[in-house]
Every structure is written in C-alpha cells, then in structure tokens.
Amino acid sequence: MLEFTILVPAVINGLLTGSIYALIALGLTLIYGVLHIINFAHGALLMLSLFGVYFLHSLAGIDPYVALLILVPAMFALGYGLQRTVIAHASHGKDENVLLVTLGIALIIENLALFFWRSDTRTIDVPYAFDVIDVGFAFLSVPRVAAFGAAFVVAGLLWVLMTRSDLGRAIRAVAKERHGARVVGIDVDHIFAMSYGIGTACVAAAACLLLPTFYVTPQVGNAFVLIAFTVVVLGGMGSFTGALVGGLLIGVVESLGGLFLGETLGQIGIFLVFIAVLLFRPTGLFGDRA
Amino acid sequence: MLEVSGLRAGYGEVEVLREVDMDLGGGEIVAVLGSNGVGKTTLNNNLCGIYRPFAGSVRFAGEKITGRPAHKIVAAGLVQVPEGRRIFPNLTVHENLELGSYRRGRANRDSTLERVFTTFPRLRERMTQRAGTLSGGEQQMLAIGRGLMAEPVLLILDEPSLGLSPLLVEEMFALIGEISRQGIAILLVEQNVVQSLEIAHRAYILEQGRIVLSGTAGELLQNSDLKRAYLGI
Numbered sequence: 001m002l003e004f005t006i007l008v009p010a011v012i013n014g015l016l017t018g019s020i021y022a023l024i025a026l027g028l029t030l031i032y033g034v035l036h037i038i039n040f041a042h043g044a045l046l047m048l049s050l051f052g053v054y055f056l057h058s059l060a061g062i063d064p065y066v067a068l069l070i071l072v073p074a075m076f077a078l079g080y081g082l083q084r085t086v087i088a089h090a091s092h093g094k095d096e097n098v099l100l101v102t103l104g105i106a107l108i109i110e111n112l113a114l115f116f117w118r119s120d121t122r123t124i125d126v127p128y129a130f131d132v133i134d135v136g137f138a139f140l141s142v143p144r145v146a147a148f149g150a151a152f153v154v155a156g157l158l159w160v161l162m163t164r165s166d167l168g169r170a171i172r173a174v175a176k177e178r179h180g181a182r183v184v185g186i187d188v189d190h191i192f193a194m195s196y197g198i199g200t201a202c203v204a205a206a207a208c209l210l211l212p213t214f215y216v217t218p219q220v221g222n223a224f225v226l227i228a229f230t231v232v233v234l235g236g237m238g239s240f241t242g243a244l245v246g247g248l249l250i251g252v253v254e255s256l257g258g259l260f261l262g263e264t265l266g267q268i269g270i271f272l273v274f275i276a277v278l279l280f281r282p283t284g285l286f287g288d289r290a
Numbered sequence: 291m292l293e294v295s296g297l298r299a300g301y302g303e304v305e306v307l308r309e310v311d312m313d314l315g316g317g318e319i320v321a322v323l324g325s326n327g328v329g330k331t332t333l334n335n336n337l338c339g340i341y342r343p344f345a346g347s348v349r350f351a352g353e354k355i356t357g358r359p360a361h362k363i364v365a366a367g368l369v370q371v372p373e374g375r376r377i378f379p380n381l382t383v384h385e386n387l388e389l390g391s392y393r394r395g396r397a398n399r400d401s402t403l404e405r406v407f408t409t410f411p412r413l414r415e416r417m418t419q420r421a422g423t424l425s426g427g428e429q430q431m432l433a434i435g436r437g438l439m440a441e442p443v444l445l446i447l448d449e450p451s452l453g454l455s456p457l458l459v460e461e462m463f464a465l466i467g468e469i470s471r472q473g474i475a476i477l478l479v480e481q482n483v484v485q486s487l488e489i490a491h492r493a494y495i496l497e498q499g500r501i502v503l504s505g506t507a508g509e510l511l512q513n514s515d516l517k518r519a520y521l522g523i
Binding site: 166169170172173175176177179180181182183184185186187288 | 381
C-alpha cells in the first residue's frame with residue numbers, strides 16, 4: 001500500500017520542516033543552558049520576526065533572504081536589550097522569576113501584535129515560492145531546500161562560535177559555573193544578555209527562512225514554540241546536537257504521522273516519540289546524565 | 291598594594307565582617323587565618339567585587355576599588371582562586387586555562403600557558419580532558435593555573451589545601467612559595483595555621499568577623515594565645 005515514491009518524499013519533507021524546528025530549538029536550548037529557564041517569549045519573538053520579514057517585504061520590497069542581514073542583527077539587539085533592561089531587573093536573580101517575566105513579555109508582544117495588526121493571516125508573494133527541483137524520486141520546494149541548507153549553516157556558525165571563540169567558551173562557562181566565571185572576570189550579566197540575544201537571533205533567522213513558504217498571524221508562534229519545547233527536552237536540555245537531531249527527528253515524525261494517521265492526527269506521533277524517548281532516556285537523547 | 295580599612299560586609303541584614311583593617315605590600319605572602327565561618331571567604335569575595343561591602347574602603351595599586359564589579363577588579367590585576375575551585379567542569383582543561391585570560395593577560399596567552407604547563411606538567415597531560423573528570427588535586431592545580439593565566443599582580447588563594455591529601459597539601463604550599471618568587475603578591479586565606487605560617491611573611495587572625503591578632507609569621511608562631519587556640523598546645 002505504501003510505496004517508496006510516497007514514503008521518501010514524506011521523509012524528505014519532514015527533514016526540511018525539521019531544520020526550521022531545529023533552528024528555533026537551538027535558540028531555545030542556548031537560552032535554557034545559560035539562564036536555566038524556558039524562554040516563554042520565544043514564540044512571540046518568532047512571530048515578531050515573521051512580521052518583520054513581512055513588513056520589510058511588503059513595505060520596502062526587501063526579499064526575505066536579504067532581510068536576514070537586517071533582522072538577525074536587529075532581533076539580536078532586541079534580545080540583548082530585553083534581557084539587560086527587563087528580564088534581569090525583574091528577576092532579582094531568581095530563575096523562577098525569569099520564567100514569569102518571559103511569559104509576561106510573550107503576552108504583551110502577542111496582544112500588541114493583535115491590537116496593531118489584527119488576527120489576519122498574511123503571506124508574502126515571492127517569485128520563487130512555488131519553484132521545485134526534480135531530484136528523480138521527489139519534487140523538492142526550492143525555498144524549503146534553501147531553508148534546510150541555511151539552517152545548517154547557522155547551526156555550523158553557532159558551533160564555531162561556541163567552541164572556537166572566547167565568547168562561546170564564556171557562555172559555556174557561565175552555563176555551568178557562574179561563580180567561577182565571575183572570578184575569572186567574565187561579566188556574567190553581559191553573557192546572559194548575549195545568550196538571550198543570540199537565541200533571539202536564531203529565531204529571526206528561522207523567520208526569514210520560513211516566511212517564503214509560510215504565513216504570519218499574531219498567534220503563529222505558539223505552534224512552533226510547543227514543538228521547539230518538545231525538541232529541546234527530547235534532545236536533552238541545553239544540548240546543541242540534541243536540538244539539531246531532535247528538530248529533524250520531530251520533523252520526520254510529524255510528516256510520517258500525517259501520512260499514516262492523516263493531517264489532523266499527524267502531531268500525535270510527535271508526542272508518542274517524545275514520551276517513548278523520555279521513558280528510556282529521561283535526560284533526553286543527548287542530555288548530560290544527571 | 292592592598293589597603294583595606296574599616297571594611298564591613300555581610301549578606302542581607304547579617305553583618306559578617308566588622309571593621310576589618312589590613313594591608314599587603316608587593317612581593318609579600320600574607321595569610322588570613324581562622325576557622326570555619328569567621329568570614330574568610332566573605333572577606334575575599336568582598337575584595338574581589340563579587341559582593342558589595344556595606345562600608346569601608348578597599349584600595350588596590352593606589353586606586354579605590356570598593357564597589358567595583360568583579361570583572362573590573364580582575365582587569366586591575368586582583369585575581370582570586372576561589373574556595374571549592376570553581377573550575378568549569380564542562381570545558382576542557384585547555385579551555386579553562388584560556389578563560390583564565392578572558393579579561394586580562396590575553397595578549398600573552400600562549401606564553402603564559404606555556405609557563406603554567408611548566409609549573410603543572412600534569413595539566414599538559416590532561417589538556418584535552420574535561421575539567422570535571424580531574425581528581426581533586428588536579429582540579430586545584432587547574433584553579434591556580436587558571437588564576438595565573440590572568441597575569442595577576444595579587445593572587446588571592448582561598449583554602450587551596452582544602453580536601454587534599456597531606457602529601458598534596460605539602461606540595462601545594464611549596465608551590466605557593468614558588469608563585470611568590472615569580473613576583474606575584476599572595477593573600478593566602480587558610481584554616482591550616484601551621485603550614486600557612488611557615489610560608490607567609492605576615493598573617494592576620496580572623497575571629498567572628500574581626501582581626502584579633504596580626505604580626506609577622508615568626509611572632510605569631512610564638513604567640514601563646516594562638517598556640518592555645520589553634521595548635522592545642
């Protein structure tokens with residue numbers, strides 16, 4: 001009943017979607033690793049970035065891929081500023097307060113977006129939106145393949161940053177040993193803000209890669225962030241490899257779930273895999289053993 | 291080089307240090323001695339800017355550093371090797387040492403690293419290993435090595451002998467003397483009174499947040515009160 005010609009494209013499509021999940025989850029896992037909180041504002045920041053791509057295109061005629069050069073630094077700056085001015089001050093150094101503050105930020109951003117931009121679904125029109133390449137056994141959407149490649153480039157850049165630069169080493173140091181970091185002269189507040197900024201920049205990159213084949217509404221972040229949370233826990237909280245592999249895995253599972261169970265039930269597969277992984281490896285696929 | 295006057299510090303409402311005065315000159319090894327809970331680590335963390343003192347002043351190399359953030363104090367050359375080592379367990383030995391020169395001494399990173407490896411050959415062998423997998427003694431070496439990477443003018447060592455075997459403690463104190471001979475001033479915060487006084491030039495005895503006794507190491511070793519309180523003779 002199931003043929004190769006249906007299964008293979010489904011898996012490939014899952015990988016393509018999964019790369020975007022991975023990118024969003026990378027930002028989330030980075031922030032979790034350093035600040036030890038789940039960033040509830042992640043979805044709202046993704047939505048904000050998507051609106052950024054939308055308006056840059058519709059008002060200024062800027063292509064989404066060119067918008068990467070504007071939105072990634074802009075969202076990094078916003079993330080840095082949010083952590084430094086709002087989150088750090090409101091948290092008084094308590095992790096659980098940070099959690100509530102990010103939830104508050106999410107509510108404010110989402111409702112402001114609803115107020116100003118209404119709940120209409122918006123899309124952009126790019127000439128290459130429906131371009132496909134024929135790879136013999138499947139037709140692949142060009143913008144989605146581009147997103148897949150770009151997601152890996154971003155993940156690679158992030159890996160280089162984390163392992164080869166003093167900033168990356170400092171971020172990893174702060175993640176596990178804040179006092180030790182202060183002692184060697186690392187400005188811990190700055191590193192917190194850099195991590196939040198980089199996490200937000202990942203979301204901005206995801207938004208630029210996503211919008212050519214997707215839409216934006218003020219609630220669009222929720223769907224992605226729920227999956228990104230799943231990916232982060234599945235892959236191992238704070239693990240970069242985990243976020244990447246987990247994102248791809250969830251993409252494939254969702255795609256195959258849609259194929260076998262129908263579109264409406266497709267997401268059940270995600271949570272079945274999630275529960276199965278946590279039963280056998282409670283710290284996630286690549287998580288540190290507790 | 292370091293002048294502390296009228297330092298009051300603590301946590302929240304609780305005052306731990308009550309009017310501490312002390313000083314330290316270039317090339318000296320000065321020990322701050324006292325048993326658990328008298329405020330040794332509180333003193334150290336207030337000197338380093340990890341906490342803000344309630345009152346009093348800390349001057350380092352002619353400048354008032356009271357209330358400055360920790361990273362600026364490191365930049366000035368006052369570096370601590372904290373109690374409990376506080377190395378980065380998830381980073382390799384090499385990365386730990388590199389981060390030692392994050393704020394200060396970055397220009398000479400490679401040459402300082404070579405010097406640290408000469409002092410601690412064991413760290414070179416363990417270079418690519420995660421720091422969390424080292425033994426206690428090796429972690430202490432790494433913590434000191436990391437401190438040296440910042441090319442400190444004054445190095446504060448907080449209980450470097452804690453948790454080490456008697457043989458390693460001996461080695462550690464010999465090493466502190468060696469670091470001092472490289473021209474680095476040392477503030478040694480310790481519970482180990484006898485061995486500290488053997489290598490220190492001068493010492494302060496801290497009790498209940500106050501300096502109750504101070505003098506040269508020779509004087510203190512002869513002091514009958516000190517003998518009774520700490521040496522049991």
